[in-house]
Amino acid sequence: MANVHDQITQEITQNPVVLFMKGTPEFPQCGFSGQVVQILDYLGAPFKGVNVLADAELRQGIKEFANWPTIPQLYVKGEFVGGCDIVREMFQSGELAAHLSDAGVELKQTAKA
């Protein structure tokens, strides 16, 4: 699994916002992953979607990496932010937009739910 963890570390350090998800941003294959994509799109936050369904080792490795047993998982500037429920709560309270802005992520709009 060491290689998978290196791969994850590389993804989250090279990309400011990374969403490990089931399916792709264009075609999410899980409702929870789809919700996070919608929220990031709504905020106009550019992100990289990584499809864990395409890689069984990654699908297991990401759970161990974050000590978090479910997918999706959102990372901002290399830090784990949360899963679907946490992202939605933070979006609704305005914290997510603030967190992204503080991290230097340029949002196309600063909309609030």
Add this chain to the structure above:
Amino acid sequence: MNTEARIKEKLEAGLEPIRLEVADESHLHAGHSGARAGGETHYRIKVASARFSGKGRVERHRMVYALLADEIAGGVHALALQTLAPSET
């Protein structure tokens, strides 16, 4: 004991919650990749506990996931979690 009852028992024991609601929402996910015949795959949990005070969301959810690790390993596919400290209820 069904899965819902086991989830309640473990959260009661591990968090001594002042409020606990567990709903089986498996029927809403029928046909989805994580669904199984017989259900017991998707649960919505609202839990308020003094143990959450002073802790962030990620840490609170990890506490719940740790208590329910056997269920998650054994077929529960997803939890919709709302975790509150007493001051937030």
